[in-house]
Amino acid sequence: MLRYHADYTLAFGTEGLIMKQFPLFPMDMPATYRICVVGGVDSTYAERYWGMKLSLIEQTGEPQQTALVGEVADQAALVGIINALYNAGHTVLSVERIHSDVDHPLEDRNKET
Numbered sequence: 001m002l003r004y005h006a007d008y009t010l011a012f013g014t015e016g017l018i019m020k021q022f023p024l025f026p027m028d029m030p031a032t033y034r035i036c037v038v039g040g041v042d043s044t045y046a047e048r049y050w051g052m053k054l055s056l057i058e059q060t061g062e063p064q065q066t067a068l069v070g071e072v073a074d075q076a077a078l079v080g081i082i083n084a085l086y087n088a089g090h091t092v093l094s095v096e097r098i099h100s101d102v103d104h105p106l107e108d109r110n111k112e113t
Helices: 043-050 075-087
Strands: 002-005 008-013 016-021 031-038 053-057 065-072 092-100
Touching: 031 075, 043 053, 043 065, 065 075, 075 092
Parallel strands: none
Antiparallel strands: 002 008, 008 016, 031 065, 031 092, 053 065
16 A cells, blocks of 8 residues: 655555655646547547547557547546546556656746756
Protein backbone atom coordinates (compact mmCIF):
# COMPACT_ATOMS: atom_id res chain seq x y z
CA MET A 1 0.00 0.00 0.00
CA LEU A 2 1.37 3.40 -0.99
CA ARG A 3 0.46 6.76 0.47
CA TYR A 4 1.38 10.14 -0.94
CA HIS A 5 2.95 12.75 1.34
CA ALA A 6 4.81 15.77 -0.01
CA ASP A 7 7.88 14.37 -1.76
CA TYR A 8 7.96 11.01 0.03
CA THR A 9 6.27 7.71 -0.67
CA LEU A 10 5.50 5.40 2.22
CA ALA A 11 5.57 1.70 1.43
CA PHE A 12 4.43 -1.01 3.79
CA GLY A 13 6.46 -4.11 3.02
CA THR A 14 7.89 -7.18 4.66
CA GLU A 15 10.53 -5.06 6.40
CA GLY A 16 7.87 -2.74 7.85
CA LEU A 17 7.41 0.89 6.94
CA ILE A 18 9.82 2.17 4.28
CA MET A 19 10.00 5.84 3.35
CA LYS A 20 11.60 6.76 0.04
CA GLN A 21 12.10 10.23 -1.35
CA PHE A 22 10.96 10.83 -4.91
CA PRO A 23 10.67 13.97 -7.02
CA LEU A 24 7.65 16.00 -6.04
CA PHE A 25 4.64 15.24 -8.28
CA PRO A 26 1.70 16.99 -6.61
CA MET A 27 -1.73 15.49 -7.21
CA ASP A 28 -3.47 18.87 -7.13
CA MET A 29 -1.53 20.63 -9.92
CA PRO A 30 -2.29 20.78 -13.65
CA ALA A 31 -0.29 18.63 -16.03
CA THR A 32 -0.43 17.59 -19.68
CA TYR A 33 -1.33 13.96 -20.30
CA ARG A 34 -1.50 11.56 -23.23
CA ILE A 35 -4.22 8.92 -22.83
CA CYS A 36 -4.38 6.09 -25.41
CA VAL A 37 -7.56 4.05 -25.83
CA VAL A 38 -8.88 1.38 -28.19
CA GLY A 39 -11.41 2.67 -30.72
CA GLY A 40 -12.50 6.09 -31.87
CA VAL A 41 -13.52 8.87 -29.47
CA ASP A 42 -16.00 11.59 -30.45
CA SER A 43 -13.78 14.64 -31.01
CA THR A 44 -16.53 17.15 -30.19
CA TYR A 45 -17.13 15.47 -26.84
CA ALA A 46 -13.43 15.24 -25.96
CA GLU A 47 -12.66 18.85 -26.92
CA ARG A 48 -15.78 20.39 -25.40
CA TYR A 49 -15.73 18.64 -22.03
CA TRP A 50 -12.05 17.91 -21.50
CA GLY A 51 -10.18 20.30 -23.82
CA MET A 52 -8.25 17.32 -25.22
CA LYS A 53 -6.94 17.07 -28.79
CA LEU A 54 -7.35 13.73 -30.54
CA SER A 55 -5.19 11.82 -32.99
CA LEU A 56 -5.89 8.44 -34.52
CA ILE A 57 -3.24 5.74 -34.33
CA GLU A 58 -3.51 3.17 -37.08
CA GLN A 59 -1.31 0.11 -37.21
CA THR A 60 -1.70 -2.69 -39.73
CA GLY A 61 -3.46 -5.67 -38.20
CA GLU A 62 -4.25 -3.81 -34.95
CA PRO A 63 -7.54 -2.28 -33.79
CA GLN A 64 -7.88 1.48 -34.23
CA GLN A 65 -6.54 3.49 -31.30
CA THR A 66 -7.06 7.10 -30.26
CA ALA A 67 -4.58 9.31 -28.37
CA LEU A 68 -6.06 12.15 -26.33
CA VAL A 69 -3.58 14.89 -25.39
CA GLY A 70 -4.22 17.93 -23.25
CA GLU A 71 -3.84 19.70 -19.95
CA VAL A 72 -5.77 18.21 -17.04
CA ALA A 73 -6.52 20.31 -13.94
CA ASP A 74 -5.41 17.69 -11.40
CA GLN A 75 -5.37 13.97 -10.64
CA ALA A 76 -9.09 13.97 -9.72
CA ALA A 77 -9.95 15.36 -13.17
CA LEU A 78 -7.69 12.74 -14.77
CA VAL A 79 -9.55 9.95 -12.97
CA GLY A 80 -12.84 11.49 -14.14
CA ILE A 81 -11.69 11.40 -17.78
CA ILE A 82 -10.48 7.80 -17.46
CA ASN A 83 -13.80 6.78 -15.86
CA ALA A 84 -15.79 8.50 -18.63
CA LEU A 85 -13.74 6.68 -21.28
CA TYR A 86 -14.27 3.38 -19.47
CA ASN A 87 -18.02 4.02 -19.16
CA ALA A 88 -18.15 4.73 -22.91
CA GLY A 89 -16.67 1.28 -23.54
CA HIS A 90 -13.09 2.26 -24.39
CA THR A 91 -10.21 0.10 -23.19
CA VAL A 92 -7.56 2.42 -21.73
CA LEU A 93 -4.15 1.29 -23.01
CA SER A 94 -1.91 3.89 -21.39
CA VAL A 95 -1.79 7.15 -19.46
CA GLU A 96 1.39 9.21 -19.67
CA ARG A 97 2.20 12.51 -17.97
CA ILE A 98 3.97 14.58 -20.60
CA HIS A 99 4.58 17.87 -18.77
CA SER A 100 3.66 19.73 -15.61
CA ASP A 101 4.69 22.90 -13.80
CA VAL A 102 6.73 20.66 -11.47
CA ASP A 103 8.99 19.76 -14.42
CA HIS A 104 10.01 23.42 -14.70
CA PRO A 105 10.13 25.12 -11.29
CA LEU A 106 8.74 28.62 -10.92
CA GLU A 107 12.16 30.25 -10.73
CA ASP A 108 13.12 28.74 -14.11
CA ARG A 109 9.91 29.98 -15.77
CA ASN A 110 10.44 33.53 -14.50
CA LYS A 111 13.96 33.94 -15.91
CA GLU A 112 14.27 36.43 -18.73
CA THR A 113 15.61 35.05 -21.99
